[in-house]
Amino acid sequence: MSESANPAQPAVPTPFLLRRLHSLAGLLPIGAFVIMHLTTNASVVWGELGKGGVETYQHEVNFIHSMPLLLLIEIFGLWLPIAFHSILGFYYAFTGTSNVKHYGYGANWRYALQRFTGYFGFIFILYHVATLRWGWTWLPFSSGFDAHMAASTTAQAIRGGMDPTALAGFLIGALYLVGVLALVYHLANGLWTFAITWGITVSEGAQRRWGFACTGFGLAMAAVGTMAFVGFVTLDIEAAQQTESQMHAEVVNADTPAINELADNDNNNTTHQR
Amino acid sequence: MTTATQSKARTIRFKIKRSDGPGKPSYWQTFNVPVNKGEGANVISCLQYIAANPITADGTATTPVAWKAGCLEEVCGACTMVINGKVRQSCSCMMDTVAPNEGDTITLEPMRKFPVVRDLFVDRARLFESLKRVKAWVPTDNLWDLGAGPIETPEQHEVRYKLSECMSCGCCMDACPQFHKIEDDAKWQNAFIGAAPISQVRYFNLHETGATLKTERLNEMAAKGGISDCGNAQNCVKHCPKSIPLTESIAAVGRDTTIHAVKQFFTGK
Amino acid sequence: MPSVNKNARVIVVGGGLAGLAACVRLAEQGVNVDCFSIVPVKRSHSVCAQGGINATNEIARQQGYSEWVHMDETLIGGDFLADQPPVYEMTHWAPKIIDLLDRMGVPFNRTAEGQRDLRLFGGSLFKRTHFSGATTGQQLLYALDEQVRRSEAEGKVTKYESWEFLWPITKGEGADKKCVGIVAQDLRTMQIRAFPAEAVIMATGGCGLVFGKSTNSVMCTGGAAARCYKAGAHYANGEMIQVHPTAIPGADKCRLMSESARGEGGRVWVPAKIGDTRDPREIPEGERYYLLEERYPKYGNLVPRDIATREIFSVCVDDNMGVDGKNQVYLDLSFKDRKELDLKLGGILEIYEKFAGEDPHEVPMKIFPAVHYSMGGLWTTFTPQQRPADPVQDLNCGFDTVTGMKFGAHNTMMTNINGLYAFGEVNFAYHGATRLGANALLSCIFDGLFSGQGVANFVKEAAEPVADIHQSVYDEAVQQEHFKTQKLIDTAEAGHSDPATNPYQIALEMGEEMTAACTVVKTGPRMEKAMSKLNELQGRYENVRLADGGMWTNQNLSFTRALGDMLTLGEAILQGSINREESRGSHYRPDFLERDDERFHQTTIAEFNPTTGKPDLSYKDVIGGMVKLRPRDYGRTESEPKAEPKEATAKV
Incomplete structure (x- = not known):
């Protein structure tokens, strides 16, 4: 009964290691990426000094797409971590049974909501990445993303595709807004529980104060996300297309090899309907 | 009991989730329990009343309800059960606080996460x-x-x-x-x-x-x-x-x- | 050297402090232990002990205290009814016991320097009570529970929780009678089984439920002790029942309000003017009657419990000065610092607030005496051992040699039945006619650790191995219990609530009668009346009917069976009280006001007469030899304070 650990066992027990990696993955790289992604998106609204939002956003996108080995970064830095975090997350979530019906306390609601936003967020991310990155435009109400026409294609996508009906626009728009807010909640609350899980916030006071900080962070991120959403929903698509075409033409004329490669690459990958 | 306390007497309805043993189906029974204000009645004293008078509200003769109790001072943990949907000790559940009015209903269920031995008694x-x-x-x-x-x-x-x-x-x-x-x-x-x-x-x-x-x-x-x-x-x-x-x-x-x-x-x- | 039985097995009935302490001692001695308990041992009644545990300590020692003084306090506290060698041994072991508990991790309160803190307790002028908040019993029980769990994990102890002890299995008659196991019943499956063992330790606590509402837990029926008594074990000093001065009356029980409330400065008072219904906070100091402080200037609120109880009782019942005209007085801590109160008394103040609905930090608590502890119990013996007086522990004792108990002697705390032992509250050995506060935890653990050694030696060296005992002995005992059970089960009728034959109604009437006749104030005629009431109840019990005839977790059966035992024990307690025509400690007879050492410096021995079903009483001399008898008055002032309250009001 008091035998010490079996020597055949790994130094750190696998279930614990997986749990901790799961927790870490939510923060790094996924959380960090979400923060970056939402702020980039929000740039469509304010823009940089002297430039319009569309231009700034296009610049950001160009920068990202100019990164070497982008696909590998995406696979190993994003898609696999997200898959890891999601699949384990589903498994862990299924080990719990929410009881807010009897115990309707704040923390218990947050616990339930964390799991719900996990499920919902996963579906949203899948749809989002599939349509805008992988070009699965056969999905309902969807259109693809063109890295040269970043703002306009994004705006179209969240309004329900190239030929939107009112229903499509509403559904996809709502999906995006709720999806973004769900993920922001998931991240902010995850940040709060992360600190408990890892033993950073121990005392009740520390947990409460960190809770305020996470709430602040969540609200800020929600504002950023909403701002980007509003920006894209209200974007003048035709004007944006003009700006983007102009910028693209400048780039093509400059005949930068890297960009050409990128352009070819993208043309192969996305269904460009224009 | 006495006429002097009649004026402060009230009836509390106890809805109790019972079960005759492990694997047996659960069923609900309701009991009416007379309680006097200001005498410190709690869930325990009401269950004691039911044990002495095992007759349901609709007049059916039944067996006393099984439950665990110990110190009755909330230091032994024995009498834990689910009261009105929430888990707690039954000894510290005072009637004058949770059921102050005539006809108030209290539901008692066994703890949800432990196997039921009988009625409110869990292992x-x-x-x-x-x-x-x-x-x-x-x-x-x-x-x-x-x-x-x-x-x-x-x-x-x-x-x-x-x-x-x-x-x-x-x-x-x-x-x-x-x-x-x-x-x-x-x-x-x-x-x-x-x-x-x-x-x-x-x-x-x-x-x-x-x-x-x-x-x-x-x-x-x-x-x-x-x-x-x-x-x-x-x-x-x-x-x-x-x-x-x-x-x-x-x-x-x-x-x-x-x-x-x-x-x-x-x-x- | 006799051969050593390496497979020896001991049954411990009861998993409170005494039982668990016995388990750890026996396990350490390499004896197999089976521990039986009605409740999971961690829920035993010992958790209710609040105040602390007494032991000589270096601070008190430097002020003149010693093990000897602790013994002296215990003896005079018990009004000299306790045999002296067991008390000598217990008080001298006390400091070692505290150290051991400390090593086991008990969170004793600490001083700024990190030493164990001490508090003042009843019956002493020295701080010699170690404590862990106001839940000392809980903490001590948990420490022992943890040690037993460790032994259990190592396979040395087997627990039988939710099993009820039904009968001690005995072999032989008279002086040869010996206990060879027990019959017990699983309270869930209702299975009845025999468990053989070389020795059986009863550690089943007190019998508060005989008095209906007491401070005891619901399993403290005294049923187990009564079964041993019916099986031939002698019951000693049954009449010595402690009524605790401060309890919170409730509908289901009376909740204890620890003596430590007074140890930490709590003051007992009533409004000096009868019928003063003002908010207690609005009653000025001069219009309060601090009854204990005025009547006992030396000990104040910390007089022994029987005295405090009688004074509170008399102020309410005789003088009609109870708060709001009811049987209650104020126990006031509201003037103390909140933070310090929480640190030292948090647990009990929380209990009061939860159950009485008022915050004792703000308003005085309303309390009244309630039945608390039985000093009496199964009669047990020991082997005296003479030794030279210790120059430190027995400083100024005036003797060259003293008498303690021989460590490891086979008969230590053995009843008159060979191999049947009684440890803790269920024996009669340490507290005489009143137990001092914070001595109970000590006696329980002391029995387990000290007397447990004797049991270990007995089963290894002297007991007949159970393998040699014929199976029929066990089969017959099980048969007998099956028969008794079936007899009760056959009476069952669902919904049964006829008061005449309802077990709960009979128990209620027994409790009320015993409390009224045989607690704070006892008189011959009233007790004779109670005896006929008890006999009437026994008659009704003959026709008692269950409401549950099932054989699965039938608590109705278990309670009704215990009720029969309580009626038997109640009669022994009552008869002992009637026959003891004197006042001594908790036993207060207005018809015999003086302590009568000539006739009653003796232990009452009740023997169950199977023919009449009644107790046969005899008396044994108390074993003294060290501390001489002296009056026990705790410096009560001569002036009768009853008149004072009126003067006080007149002055204002």
């Missing part, structure tokens, strides 16, 4: 088994006279004393969405251990001699069903009748387990 053996899992004891050498134990500051005492008040009632587990009812005792070992034993890990690791088993306890915390199964719903701390800072214990043990695992990773020990 909490798993809880005590989990204390073995985490070696919840100080490994003294023997019982001979070897002088005093380690010196402890009042601050350390204050922390440890609070943790030592845990009476193993199981409220923290019953209210926890991550803790589930398991009838098969062979499966307890790998299932989530619950807040109380985690808090006991902290308690014993804080004692100088107790800490000699710290590694073994933290290994158990890192194993399947250990600390990382906690989902931070924090119902445990809300329902601890002794106000033990369970969520602090969970975070503190989480910190120790993290450090322990990092050390293990680099040293293999």
Whole structure:
């Protein structure tokens, strides 16, 4: 009964290691990426000094797409971590049974909501990445993303595709807004529980104060996300297309090899309907 | 009983979820219990009344309701049950507070996360088994006279004393969405251990001699069903009748387990 | 040297402090232990002990205290009814016990320097009570529970929780009678089984439920002790029942309000003017009657419990000065610092607030005496041992040699039945006619650790191995219990609530009658009346009917069976009280006001007469030899304070 650990066992027990990696993955790289992604998106609204939002956003996108080995970064830095975090997350979530019906306390609601936003967020991310990155435009109400026409294609996508009906626009728009807010909640609350899980916030006071900080962070991120959403929903698509075409033409004329490669690459990958 | 107290008498309806034994279906019965204001009636005194008068509200003769009780002062943990949907001790559930008016209804159910023996009587053996899992004891050498134990500051005492008040009632587990009812005792070992034993890990690791088993306890915390199964719903701390800072214990043990695992990773020990 | 039985097995009935302490001692001595308990041992009644545990300590020693003084206090506290060698041994072991508990991790309160803190307790002028908040019993029980769990994990102890002790299995008659096991019943499956063992330790606590509402837990029926008594074990000093001065009356029980409330400065008072219904906070100091402080200037609120109880009782019942005209007085802590109160008394103040609905930090608590502890119990013996007086522990004792108990002697705390032992509250050995506060935890743990050694030696060296005992002995005992059970089960009728034959109604009437006749104030005629009431109840019990005839977790059966035992025990207690025509300690007879050492410096021995079903009483001389008898008055002032309250009001 008091035998010490079996020597055949790994130094750190696998279930614990997986749990901790799961927790870490939510923060790094996924959380960090979400923060970056939402702020980039929000740039469509304010823009940089002297430039319009569309231009700034296009610049950001160009920068990202100019990164070497982008696909590998995406696979190993994003898609696999997200898959890891999601699949384990589903498994862990299924080990719990929410009881807010009897115990309707704040923390218990947050616990339930964390799991719900996990499920919902996963579906949203899948749809989002599939349509805008992988070009699965056969999905309902969807259109693809063109890295040269970043703002306009994004705006179209969240309004329900190239030929939107009112229903499509509403559904996809709502999906995006709720999806973004769900993920922001998931991240902010995850940040709060992360600190408990890892033993950073121990005392009740520390947990409460960190809770305020996470709430602040969540609200800020929600504002950023909403701002980007509003920006894209209200974007003048035709004007944006003009700006983007102009910028693209400048780039093509400059005949930068890297960009050409990128352009070819993208043309192969996305269904460009224009 | 007497005419003088008639004026303060009222009837409380007890809706009780009963079951004749393990695996038997549950059923509800309602009992009317007369209660006088200001006499300190609680769920226990009402169940005692029902035991002496086992007749339901609709006049059906039945058997007395089975339930567990001990100290009736909320220090033994025996009489824990689910009252009006929430888990708590029944001895401290005072009628004048929870059912002040004529005809008020109280529902009683057995704890949800432990196997029912009969009616409101559940088997909490798993809880005590989990204390073995985490070696919840100080490994003294023997019982001979070897002088005093380690010196402890009042601050350390204050922390440890609070943790030592845990009476193993199981409220923290019953209210926890991550803790589930398991009838098969062979499966307890790998299932989530619950807040109380985690808090006991902290308690014993804080004692100088107790800490000699710290590694073994933290290994158990890192194993399947250990600390990382906690989902931070924090119902445990809300329902601890002794106000033990369970969520602090969970975070503190989480910190120790993290450090322990990092050390293990680099040293293999 | 006799051969040593390496497979010896001991049954411990009861998992409170005494039982668990016995378990750890026996396990350490390499004896197999089976521990039986009605409740999971961690829920035993010992958790209710609040105040602390007494032991000589270096601070008190430097002020003149010693083990000897502790013994002296215990003896005079018990009004000299306790045999002296057991008390000598217990008080001299006390400091070692505290150290051991400290090593086991009990969170004793600490001083700024990190030393164990001490508080003042009843019957002493020295601080010699170690404590862990106001839940000392709980903390001590848990420490032992943890040690037993460790032994259990190592396979040395087997627990039978939710099993009820039904009968001690005995072999032989008279002086040869010996206990060879027990019959017990699983309270869930209702299975009845025999468990053989070389020795059986009863550690089943007190019998508060005989008095209906007491401070005891619901399992403290005294049923187990009564079964041993019916099986031939002698019951000693049954009449010595402690009524605790401060309890919170409730509908289901009276909740204890620890003596430590007074130890930490709590003051007992009533409004000086009868019928003063003002909010207690509005009653000025001069219009309060601090009854204990005025009547006992030396000990104040910390007079022994029987005295405090009688004074509170008399102020309410005789003087009609109870708060709001009811049987209650104020116990006031509201003037103390909140933070310090929480640190030292948090547990009990929380209990008061939860159950009485008022915050004792703000308003005085309302309390009244309630039945608390039985000093009497199964009669037990010991082997005296003479030794030279210790120059430190027995400083200024005036003797060259003293008499303690021989450590490891086979008969230590053995009843008159060979191999049947009684430890803790269920024996009669340590507290005489009144137990001092914070001595109960000590006596329980002392029995387990000290007397447990004797049991270990007995089963290894002297007991007949159970393997040699014929199976029929066990089969017959099980048969007998099956028969008794079936007899009760056959009476069952669902919904049964006829008061005449309802077990709960009979228990209620028994409790009310016993409390009224045989607690704080006892008189011959009233007790004779109670005896006929008890006999009437026994008659009704013959026709008692269950409401549950099932054989699965039938609590109705278990309670009704215990009720029969309580009626038997109640009669022994009552008869002992009637026959003891004197006042001594908790036993207060207005018809015999003086302590009568000539006739009653003796232990009452009740023997169950199977023919009449009644107790046969005899008396044994108390074993003294060290401390000489002296009056026990705790410096009560001569002036009769009854007149004072009126003067006080007149002055204002």
